Amino acid sequence: MARPLDPLGFEDEMCPVCKSRKYLNPDIVFVFNPECYHSMCLNCANRLFNDGPNQCPHAGCNKTLRRKGFRSAFFGDLAVEREVDIRRRVAAVFNQVEDDFETLQDYNNYLQMVEDLTFELVNGTDERRRQAEAQLQAWEAEHRADIERNKKAGREADEISRVRLAAERDAVRQRRIEAIKEAEAEKRERVRSREMELDNLAKGTTAMTAEPATKVQLKRRGQVNRVAETASNPAIATTGMGTGASEVERLSIRGLKEKPKAPAPQGPYDPFGGMDFAPSRYKLHGGLSHPLMEKYRLDRQHVAGGYSFDDFAARALYEAFAGLGVFVEDEKEVGSGIGLSQETSMAAGIAAVVDADKMDLD
Amino acid sequence: MANSPLVARPTDALQPPKSLPPSSGGTPSGGLPRSARGQQIAALARPTMDLMEQMNEDEKNKYIKGKKLGEGTYANVYLGHSRLDSSTQVAIKKIKVQKEYQDGIAPDAIREMKYLQKLRGHANIIILHSVFSSKDQNLNLVLEYLPLGDLEMLIRDVDHVRYGAADIKAWMGMLTRAIWWCHDNYVLHRDIKPNNLLIAADGEVKLADFGLARSFADPGVRMTANVITRWYRPPELLFGARHYSGAVDIWSVGLVFAELIIRAPYLPGNSEVEQIALICREIGTPTEENWPGVTQLKEYTVPSDVVPVAGKDKYMGRFGAVGSDGVDLLTKTLVLDPRRRITAREMLEHRWWKADPKPTPKHDLPKKTAGAEEKLAADLKRRNGMVEDDDVRGSKVARKLDFGTAR
Numbered sequence: 001m002a003r004p005l006d007p008l009g010f011e012d013e014m015c016p017v018c019k020s021r022k023y024l025n026p027d028i029v030f031v032f033n034p035e036c037y038h039s040m041c042l043n044c045a046n047r048l049f050n051d052g053p054n055q056c057p058h059a060g061c062n063k064t065l066r067r068k069g070f071r072s073a074f075f076g077d078l079a080v081e082r083e084v085d086i087r088r089r090v091a092a093v094f095n096q097v098e099d100d101f102e103t104l105q106d107y108n109n110y111l112q113m114v115e116d117l118t119f120e121l122v123n124g125t126d127e128r129r130r131q132a133e134a135q136l137q138a139w140e141a142e143h144r145a146d147i148e149r150n151k152k153a154g155r156e157a158d159e160i161s162r163v164r165l166a167a168e169r170d171a172v173r174q175r176r177i178e179a180i181k182e183a184e185a186e187k188r189e190r191v192r193s194r195e196m197e198l199d200n201l202a203k204g205t206t207a208m209t210a211e212p213a214t215k216v217q218l219k220r221r222g223q224v225n226r227v228a229e230t231a232s233n234p235a236i237a238t239t240g241m242g243t244g245a246s247e248v249e250r251l252s253i254r255g256l257k258e259k260p261k262a263p264a265p266q267g268p269y270d271p272f273g274g275m276d277f278a279p280s281r282y283k284l285h286g287g288l289s290h291p292l293m294e295k296y297r298l299d300r301q302h303v304a305g306g307y308s309f310d311d312f313a314a315r316a317l318y319e320a321f322a323g324l325g326v327f328v329e330d331e332k333e334v335g336s337g338i339g340l341s342q343e344t345s346m347a348a349g350i351a352a353v354v355d356a357d358k359m360d361l362d
Numbered sequence: 363m364a365n366s367p368l369v370a371r372p373t374d375a376l377q378p379p380k381s382l383p384p385s386s387g388g389t390p391s392g393g394l395p396r397s398a399r400g401q402q403i404a405a406l407a408r409p410t411m412d413l414m415e416q417m418n419e420d421e422k423n424k425y426i427k428g429k430k431l432g433e434g435t436y437a438n439v440y441l442g443h444s445r446l447d448s449s450t451q452v453a454i455k456k457i458k459v460q461k462e463y464q465d466g467i468a469p470d471a472i473r474e475m476k477y478l479q480k481l482r483g484h485a486n487i488i489i490l491h492s493v494f495s496s497k498d499q500n501l502n503l504v505l506e507y508l509p510l511g512d513l514e515m516l517i518r519d520v521d522h523v524r525y526g527a528a529d530i531k532a533w534m535g536m537l538t539r540a541i542w543w544c545h546d547n548y549v550l551h552r553d554i555k556p557n558n559l560l561i562a563a564d565g566e567v568k569l570a571d572f573g574l575a576r577s578f579a580d581p582g583v584r585m586t587a588n589v590i591t592r593w594y595r596p597p598e599l600l601f602g603a604r605h606y607s608g609a610v611d612i613w614s615v616g617l618v619f620a621e622l623i624i625r626a627p628y629l630p631g632n633s634e635v636e637q638i639a640l641i642c643r644e645i646g647t648p649t650e651e652n653w654p655g656v657t658q659l660k661e662y663t664v665p666s667d668v669v670p671v672a673g674k675d676k677y678m679g680r681f682g683a684v685g686s687d688g689v690d691l692l693t694k695t696l697v698l699d700p701r702r703r704i705t706a707r708e709m710l711e712h713r714w715w716k717a718d719p720k721p722t723p724k725h726d727l728p729k730k731t732a733g734a735e736e737k738l739a740a741d742l743k744r745r746n747g748m749v750e751d752d753d754v755r756g757s758k759v760a761r762k763l764d765f766g767t768a769r
């Protein structure tokens with residue numbers, strides 16, 4: 001085997017046979033044969049080898065090449081291409097795994113031996129390369145059974161993890177689909193109950209009309225609490241957040257000043273990261289009642305599933321404030337981290353693709 | 363609430379007409395015949411729509427898209443930077459068009475957008491900078507760029523990444539604050555796991571991937587039980603509960619905590635049945651005594667040999683590295699009965715945070731080593747026998763590392 005390739009000749013991108021250049025002929029495709037890694041253009045390869053095996057046209061190379069063996073390079077550098085081919089071949093023969101060895105030391109020695117041999121195959125002189133090649137073949141002959149076994153085990157392991165991965169992906173997909181169905185079912189349910197409410201109103205039924213009254217009450221109470229809270233907790237006014245609050249619904253952090261950027265926290269560690277104003281936000285004065293809560297409070301599925309009625313009550317209050325639109329003015333002036341204009345343009349981006357209805361997920 | 367949080371108050375004037383994409387066909391509408399309605403909308407919406415398109419165009423032009431960072435099931439993620447200031451880097455998540463949906467827009471992309479917008483402003487939630495649509499109606503989310511990988515990479519790279527109790531405390535603090543913020547805003551995340559916890563350049567951990575998030579449900583409203591990746595899924599969901607709370611996320615947080623300590627998934631079940639068996643074996647068998655009502659859950663089945671609930675002693679053996687207070691917190695996140703499981707707020711009030719050692723300042727936290735990602739990719743491939751797609755992480759690396767696999 002001649003000293004392989006001529007990287008410069010390749011980078012020059014000139015076919016050594018017909019002398020076409022990439023520069024003048026941008027469509028030219030180069031191929032090589034791993035027998036000797038000498039490259040030439042596809043036209044020449046076809047012309048020279050279509051009628052059967054022939055000698056490599058590179059000066060001094062006397063390898064006999066077949067058309068079938070030619071391929072285009074994956075790497076720009078044919079030296080790399082060749083090394084990868086060699087390593088792949090070595091890896092197929094030396095496919096022992098750690099479990100095949102008594103000790104880690106033995107395994108490491110084995111890896112070192114394989115690496116040394118690979119190095120000779122890649123970089124050695126003709127003589128040493130021949131030696132390494134002979135060693136490789138000897139090992140292959142001697143360990144044929146082991147090699148086959150490891151190859152099979154490898155394939156099986158691959159197959160198992162492939163199947164597992166596919167199942168995992170399916171599961172992810174399934175979860176997404178169910179979350180979507182969940183949202184759709186809820187939307188339908190909401191429409192239905194709204195219609196029912198309207199029906200009942202029309203019929204003058206009282207059962208449902210009780211609910212709006214409760215809501216109003218919640219609103220009032222909540223409003224009072226909220227005002228009290230701001231007055232009694234001056235800390236809130238100064239503990240802003242880095243980039244600003246979320247939108248519309250988050251009344252409690254509205255209109256707060258931006259936190260002056262990090263005078264590095266020298267004090268004791270604050271697990272809440274300087275944002276704990278919530279406990280004083282809504283005081284739930286027990287006895288809070290809501291028809292939905294009464295209906296399900298003792299339902300086994302809610303109880304065992306861990307459903308939290310306290311969370312529901314808190315949220316009902318919170319949404320009641322949001323509904324009243326308290327402090328909207330404040331927010332306009334001070335703005336949260338996401339400026340008005342930014343928010344508007346974001347909305348525009350969404351609107352350009354999404355039907356507004358779709359935002360109504362749950 | 364009347365306003366969706368995304369198309370929020372200040373933009374009311376810009377609200378798109380409800381039946382925007384023509385392909386959506388039969389948007390339910392009032393009694394107007396279709397043609398009349400169309401005209402009406404056209405008349406009303408014309409100037410608005412041009413404005414919307416213009417704004418979208420402006421938004422899109424603010425960013426220049428660069429190389430691909432990664433690929434998920436629903437999106438390709440690209441590095442990008444601001445046109446005005448090339449030092450401002452962002453991640454652009456381009457949602458793949460999905461044929462299944464009428465308008466090609468995946469509902470989970472909308473979900474992600476909606477909740478990221480709602481939760482904006484917390485240091486431990488990934489920032490959504492902007493949203494725009496590109497040609498062929500592709501939705502692009504412009505996200506904060508988080509260059510230091512995710513917690514899973516750190517946990518798995520045992521050869522190069524060393525960390526200790528103070529680091530775990532810092533990471534757990536950030537994760538717990540993130541989930542507290544979600545719950546305080548009445549949002550369930552429903553997919554907490556180490557690889558959804560991304561790491562910013564300054565070491566801050568950010569919760570990402572809100573594709574399964576939802577608002578807390580009203581009483582009586584059924585939620586799907588099929589959420590959260592199996593290893594992090596709480597027993598109530600494995601038993602098919604349809605009315606649950608933030609406690610589902612807390613269980614996941616507990617398992618991330620455990621995994622940070624032992625540097626391997628704590629309960630890696632290969633199936634749901636096995637997952638339940640693992641929970642019973644490691645944590646204890648759910649019974650009416652320790653969890654009133656549990657036997658009424660639709661899919662309640664447990665192995666017949668009942669294991670008593672593990673005491674703190676049992677956990678000390680395996681998780682003692684975070685100290686007695688840390689183990690106490692861990693056990694409270696892994697309480698079987700969701701109603702007695704600790705809440706995010708209570709977690710932050712726990713004494714562990716104030717105990718020694720102090721959490722490591724974020725800038726000093728261990729980071730993934732250069733090449734950790736490549737190594738991980740190689741390991742994965744070795745395990746999975748997969749060749750990565752050409753453009754995933756730079757073809758040369760992928761191919762070079764893959765000598766064993768036949769071409």
Ligand SMILES: Nc1ncnc2c1ncn2[C@@H]1O[C@H](COP(=O)(O)OP(=O)(O)OP(=O)(O)O)[C@@H](O)[C@H]1O
Pocket residue numbers: 431432433434435436437438439453455488505506507508509560571
């Ligand atoms: N904000 C970001 N900054 C930097 N890289 C990111 C960011 N978001 C995502 N990536 C990279 O892009 C990849 C794909 O992200 P994506 O969130 O779409 O999918 P995923 O979470 O890996 O999988 P799936 O969506 O299927 O659950 C990630 O694995 C990560 O390498």
Ligand SMILES: [Zn+2]
Pocket residue numbers: 015016017018019020040041042043044045
């Ligand atoms: Zn030629």
Ligand SMILES: [Zn+2]
Pocket residue numbers: 036037038056057058061062063
């Ligand atoms: Zn030759």
